[in-house]
Amino acid sequence: MLSERRLQVLRAIVQDYVGTEEPVGSKALTERHNLGVSPATVRNDMAALEDEGFIAQPHTSAGRIPTDKGYRLFVDKLAGVKPMSPPERRAIQNFLEGAVDLDDVVARTVRLLAQLTRQVAVVQYPSLTRSTVRHVELLSLAPARLMLVLITDTGRVEQRMVDCPAPFGESSLADLRARLNSRVAGRRFTDVPSLVEDLPEAFEAEDRGTVSTVLSTLLETLVEENEERLMIGGTANLTRFGHDFPLTIRPVLEALEEQVVLLKLLGEAKDPGVTVRIGHENAHEGLNSTSVVSVGYGSGGEAVAKLGVVGPTRMDYPGTMGAVRAVARYVGQILAES
Amino acid sequence: MLSERRLQVLRAIVQDYVGTEEPVGSKALTERHNLGVSPATVRNDMAALEDEGFIAQPHTSAGRIPTDKGYRLFVDKLAGVKPMSPPERRAIQNFLEGAVDLDDVVARTVRLLAQLTRQVAVVQYPSLTRSTVRHVELLSLAPARLMLVLITDTGRVEQRMVDCPAPFGESSLADLRARLNSRVAGRRFTDVPSLVEDLPEAFEAEDRGTVSTVLSTLLETLVEENEERLMIGGTANLTRFGHDFPLTIRPVLEALEEQVVLLKLLGEAKDPGVTVRIGHENAHEGLNSTSVVSVGYGSGGEAVAKLGVVGPTRMDYPGTMGAVRAVARYVGQILAES
C-alpha cells in the first residue's frame, strides 16, 4: 500500500497541477509544500506513484500530471468537499430568490453554477415521473378540440392538444375536469394510471371515446421520457480548458448538444450525495477528458432531478463539489416554497 | 463607380474565399473563373477595390480577402438568395412536422437550422406582446393562493403564482375566469389592458382586491420583456471558424450566453425579408467578426418572433439566407396549424 507521505505527494501534485495547469516537478513540489524531505526523495515517491498508475509524465523530462486514477484517489480519500463561505451562501440565496417561475429558477441556477465554478453548468428540469400532480386542467378550444394542461408540484407545466372523436359538451368537460382532479391531485405520477383506468365507465357512452382519448394523452405525457429537458450554460468557460483547442473543445460542445447523452450522464449517478465521474469513467468518448460533478436536488426530501457541471479533469474538485452541493440545496428550498 | 468587371472580380474573390478560407490571389482567380483577362489586369482591379475598401490583404504578399464592406456589397448587389432544392424543402417539412408542442417546435427548428447552415442557430420564442390570447385559466391552489395560466395562440404557456389579499371563493373564481375569458380570448395582448380595467367593479367589495391582484399579475406577464426567451444550438459549429481559436470563439460564446445581446441583435432587424448584419455592423463587439442572418416568422401573415444564424463573416450568404428564409416559412406554417 501507499505510505502516508506518498499520498501527501499525490495530493500536492493534484493541487499544484490544478493551480498551475503545468506538469509539476519534484523541486517545485518541495518548495511549495513543506513535506520535510528533499526533492530526491520525492522523486522516488513519484516513481512509485507512477508505477501504480496514479500519475504520468507527458514526455520524458517533464513534470508529472495526475491520471484519472490519481484524481479518483484524490477525490475519494485525499480531499473533502469544501463548504461555501457564508457570504457565498447568501449570494446564492439572493440570486435564486428573485425567480418568478420554474423556467426562471432553472435559468438562474444555470448561470449561478456556471459563474461559481467557472465551468459548464447543466441543470435538468424537475422530472415528471418523480413528481406529483398539482392540477390537471382541460380547456375547450373548439367543439371537438381540447387542450390538456398538466401542472406539477415543482411548478412545471405541460400542455397537449387533444382531438376528440366526438364533440364534447361543456358540462361533460366540467365533470371530467372535476373527477380527474379529485382522483389525481397530489398523487405521484407513477400512481396515476391505476387511479384513472375506470374513469370512462362513469360517463355516457357517447363521451367515453373522448374521455379515453384524454386519459391516454395524459398518460402519454406522464411517461414521455424524451421530454426530460435540461438547460446548459457557461459554455464560454470551455475556452479556458487547455491551449490545445479545437480538438478538446469540439467533442465536448457536441456532447453538450446531445441532450440524450447528458441525460444519461446525469442519470447514471445514483449516489444520494455528490457524484464525480472522472475522465474515462464517462461512457461518452467526447467527454473522456472531462469530469462531471453532479448531484440530485428536489423540492422535498427526495431528488426529482439532477444538476451538475462539466469541466476539465484538471479541476478544483473540493470547490466544485461544494458549489454544486450548495446550489442544489438552495434550489431545493426554492422549489419547496413555490 | 466600379466597372462591371471589377464587381465580377469582387464576386469571384468572395466566392473563392468562402470556399477555400484562404486569401485569394490574382492568378488563382483567373484560373478558376474565366474572366477573359490576365492576372495583371485583375491585379489592377484588385488594387482599385482595395483603395475603395472592399478588400484587404492580411499581409503584404498574400492574396486578398473581402472586408465587411466588400461582403456588404456582395450581399446587396452581387448575389441573390439561393432557394432550397425540393428535396431539402421536403426534409425541412418532415423534420418539423413531428413536433408535439411549442418547445419541441423551437427545439427542432434550432437543430434543423444549425444542421442546414452548419452554423450557430438562434430561435426566439414567439413573442408574447405580438400574439393573441387563446385562454386564461385560474386555479385555486390554496384558499388565498391562485395560479394564473396564460395560453397564447402560438401555443406558448406562461404561469404565475398569485397571492391573494383575501380568501377567494370557488364561485368567485369561476365567475372571474368566465368574465376574463369572454373579454380577452382571441384579442391581441396590447389590447388587453383596456379590456379588463373595469373588471373589479363587477365584483363584491371583498373580492375586488384579489381581482385587481390577478389582473395586475396578468398585465405584468403580458409586458414582461425579459421573458423573451430563445434557444440556441449548433455551437459546436463554432469550432470550424478559424484555426486561430480561443480568441475568436470565446467572445462569441459569451455573447451567445447573453440572451439580452442576442435579443437586441434580432430585434434590430426591422426588414420584412431576410436581414444580414455583417461584422462590425453588429453593435456587440464580441460579434465583430461574425455575421448574423435573421428573419421574422409568424403563425399568420405577421411576424411574432425572429430566428437566424450566427456565423463567420466568411460564410455562404446566398445559401444561408435561403435556408433561413425557408425554415422561417415552414415554422410559420406549423405554428398556424397547431
Next chain:
DNA sequence: TCTGGCACTCGCGTACGAAGAGTGCCAGTG
C-alpha cells in the same frame, strides 16, 4: 486598356544550437 515581365516583399517551413527543466541512478550518511 490590357498584357507580359521582373524585381521585391514577406510569411512559412525546416534545420540547428543553446538553454532549461526534470528525471533516474548511484554512492554516501545518519
Next chain:
DNA sequence: CACTGGCACTCTTCGTACGCGAGTGCCAGA
C-alpha cells in the same frame, strides 16, 4: 533502511538563420 546530494542524460522549447513560393506593384510595350 530511508533519505540526500550530485551528476549525467533526455527531451522540450525557443531563437535564429535560411531558402522557397506565392503574390504583389510597377513599367514598358502592344
